[in-house]
Amino acid sequence: MSAWLTTLFPFLRWFPMSREVIRADLIAGITVALVLVPQSMAYAQLAGLPVVYGLYASFVPVIVASLWGSSSQLHTGPVAMLSLMSAAALIPLASPGSAEFIELSVMLALMVGILRLALGLFRLGAIVNLLSSPVIVGFTNAAALIIGLSQLSKVIGVPFPRTESYLADLWRVIEQLPYLHLETVLFAAGAFLLIYGLKRKLPSLPGVLIAVAVTTLISALVSYENKMQVTQAQIQSEKVVSAMTDFARAKQLINKLTEEISSLNQQAGKLEEQAGLENIEQAAELRATAAVRKHELNILKKEQTLKRVALHKMTLQGVQTPAGQWQFYPEEAVPDNRESDEKSWRFDSIEDGQIVLSSGGAVVGTIPEGLPDFNVPTLQWDLMLALLPAALVMALIGFMEATSISKAIASTTGERVDTSKELVGQGLANIAGSFFSSYTVSGSFSRSAVAARTGARTGMFAIISAVAVVLVLLFFTTYLYHLPQAVLAVIVMMAVFSLIRIRPLIQAWRVDRVSAGIGVVTFLATLLMAPAIANGILLGISLTVLHYLIRIMRPRAEIVSHKEDGSLGGIKAHHLKPISELYVPVRFDGSLTFINVAYFEDIVLEALSEFPRAKVILVIGSSINEIDASGEEKVREVARRLRDSGVQLMFSGLKHQVMQVMESSGLMDELGREAFFADKQTALQTLKNLFEKRVIEPRDSDDRTVYRGGNVTSHLL
Known part of the structure; x- marks a missing residue:
């Protein structure tokens, strides 16, 4: 099969399929469907939509993502994080559950799909690197708390007020604890115990589906809605x-x-x-x-x-x-x-x-039967610009979630995951889904893990799970009328609270306190800015980029000397004596580019001010990976200023690409080829020999001298 054909139609790699593969995918697909149906309904409510829209999002997008994705075990569909982000982005614009809210949810899915598709086609998946690990952990922890606690009102059976402050709304829910509905709490507690108990004792059984079936039956028998x-x-x-x-x-x-x-x-x-x-x-x-x-x-x-x-x-x-x-x-x-x-x-x-x-509790109610119709999404151009930041963050978060899941599974299966292809698959899934009343979808960790655990071999398992959803939409929606909403709330809470992780932030604090601090700030900002949680991660990204730029602008640079073990260390950091008053080694751990050349000049001139008798400033440049036009110009300028003061600028350990630029620009000839050493040991030994011998020969009448020593002749003007 030709490479271009499999690139255009990735699902062709599944074929031919053996009987063993078909059987494995069939079992995995049915198993995943047992989790998908109740999860999708729960997540739809989290997104502020009627439960049937969760089933719509588990049909066409699942099929398209499996056909054009790169991972054979990734299952796409409604997920908790994007469901909450979708609701948070749209609540300021429309009332949850209203016709306008549904239209905007579908339009947002289209926007997210187009952004992901564009990122995939232009192979811009690396943009996700803007999301550092502490920022992701901080945001995920905050979002998990927001998602989970937003379901508290359904668990105790009270209204959830929606204003511009999530924390204030949550406090109003807590204030309503004296007015809770006891039967609702009992249903929620029973569902939790059943799901948790089955997961611990009988993990092979679909605990979520069993809890849904049992509580729905009891709800109907006792007339829970009433x-x-x-x-x-x-x-x-x-x-x-x-x-x-x-x-x-x-x-x-x-x-x-x-x-x-x-x-x-x-x-x-x-x-x-x-x-x-x-x-x-x-x-x-x-x-x-x-x-x-x-x-x-x-x-x-x-x-x-x-x-x-x-x-x-x-x-x-x-x-x-x-x-x-x-x-x-x-x-x-x-x-x-x-x-x-x-x-x-x-x-x-x-x-x-x-x-x-x-006098009873809230149930799912009437779910429309039948498959979603083909409808072109309604585009409200005036709101698209307002939704663009949220759509971009959702595109990145969803992509990060999908690729991290794919890579985690691929580490055990040995399958190669192409992030750009995964972006294309996820983008097409959201675009195609928006024409069939789907809201934003992404890769699901829980369902993908179930697929991998049950032996899914190809993306066919996801298509089988989508067929199961079709059967539910066609024949079984009436049986879900009495499903308590408190049970769906418990499903969401149990799913998202498992995402909370503290250890990565503790580990980040040990490695890089600034990055860990940014993660904590992201966590707090996401909580405080909720329901507009996209602003929290945007703040985290901005702080990460700013921190990175500051680190580039001010790379580690210090005057060094010998430590007791013979290695070099900063004289201030390690309280060391200078190597010499006449030659000063300076370590510069950054590239010489427009963004930090001013700092390079500062550190060199600072070394000269601290050692006014110096005749040589040696830049240990083994960490200089590149030099641009601004860097070359600044080095030339600094060398001339030093020369005017009777000081020679030298370099050691420069990489080939940096030496090449200096040679082609003529900078090497201007500084003198004897000013460049292959490594720092040779440079320091040569300078030591040179200045210990103190061989000074008169050169001319204006008191300029020439130091000669070893293989080096440095004209100190």
């Missing part, structure tokens, strides 16, 4: 009714403002496409109006979340009248002569003018 529609007249509290209707009015206003903002931006976009100054001015006015409305909308959303929390604290008890009609009173206001049903009812929603009360 909702009731009532009229305002049935609620015997003006305060409660007023709060509920106020909440409903605010929701309508939010929807109206959202539609108005969308309409204004669309009108502005159409005007900007047309020529003419008048159209541009009108578009600018519309954009300004949209910005004002957006500010109003953000304030309304913040107030609405707080209203929802306040409503949850208002508990009611039902009392049945002799006529058989239910009336609901605040718990403290139930008439003494009336017997209540002993259930605590809380506000759930308002549908078609009817108030929905619930």
Whole structure:
């Protein structure tokens, strides 16, 4: 099979497939599917989407990534990190679960896919090196805490307020602990014990799927959801009714403002496409109006979340009248002569003018049957620029996650992983998925590990897992109605808390305290900036690049002398006596380029100021890997300044490529070929011999002299 054909269609390398390979992939695919179905639904909720969108993201993207990726065991689909990042990027722009939010999630997946595809096609995978290990660990730890703790409200059965401060929102959840729903907590605890126990005692069984099946069955049998529609007249509290209707009015206003903002931006976009100054001015006015409305909308959303929390604290008890009609009173206001049903009812929603009360917990609810339709993603050009930083970070994080998983598995299988091909596969998966209502996907560590452990041989296993998702979408969604959302929350929490690692930061502190400090700053910044967690890692990247630039600009450079063991060390760091007052060896551990040549000049002149009697400054340059035009010019300038002061600039141990530049530029001839030594030992011994002999011969009348010693003749002017 020709190389170009396998490059264009990487999946051709799977064939021909033996019966053994097919059997192995079939078993691995079915096993992974048992994990994929519940995980995908849990992660969709984490992304602020209905659970069915997790199943959509586990269909087309899985197939495309397996066909065009380079790893045979990598499983692509919804993952916790990108699910949270997707929600965090979009929450300021739309309400989670709304039609606009879903459209933006799909558009964001397309953007991430295009960025990854571009990085892969141009073989720019090395850009991920901007993510240093401490930054990645700091960000991952913070994101894992944010992801896990964001599920706490579902575990205890209270609303999760969404404002611009995640920590403030989390505190409001903690404040609602007295109002928790006991049955919800029991379902969450039971799911945790079942998953954890099966993992410890019977790891071969699909613990997550078993927990989902058992809790769904129990939920259906005990009528865990338990909702009731009532009229305002049935609620015997003006305060409660007023709060509920106020909440409903605010929701309508939010929807109206959202539609108005969308309409204004669309009108502005159409005007900007047309020529003419008048159209541009009108578009600018519309954009300004949209910005004002957006500010109003953000304030309304913040107030609405707080209203929802306040409503949850208002508990009611039902009392049945002799006529058989239910009336609901605040718990403290139930008439003494009336017997209540002993259930605590809380506000759930308002549908078609009817108030929905619930005495149970939240379940997944109705999941649409059937496969996603082919739809071109809606592109909102005005929001693309705002989402670009988040899309870029998601592209890099997802790529880093996928390649690290692939390389970890490849270390045991011996398979070669091409990071550029993996980028192409991941990019195509997100692009293709966006046309089938998928949100952003990436390589999953847990599912890939399951695939490798169960013996997956080719990417065919992933396609088999996607077929299983198709069967669920076609025939089994009705059976998932009663699945408690608390169980999905536990699945997410158990998955992400296992990502928290402290040891790498401790180890980094021992090696490089500045880098470890940047990792800690990234951790704290990600927590403080949440829900906009992309800003945390962007800060970490910026600090890493700045630290790197500072290190390049100021490489290690010091005056050296002999230590007791004969090796060279810094005279200040090791409190050493100088080798000589007449010749000063200076170690410079950096390349001579535009970014640090000023520092090279400073260190040479500093050596001269500390040793004013010096006649030679010897630069030990074994660590100088390159020299550019700025470096060559600066060395020439420094040598001339030293020569004017009667001092010779010398070099030892320069690499071939540096010597070549100096020779071709004429710098070597200007300094004198005798000013270059092959290594530092030869240079120091020669200078020692030269200055110990102190052979000084008169040269001319202006008191310039020539030192002669060994094979060196240095003109000290």
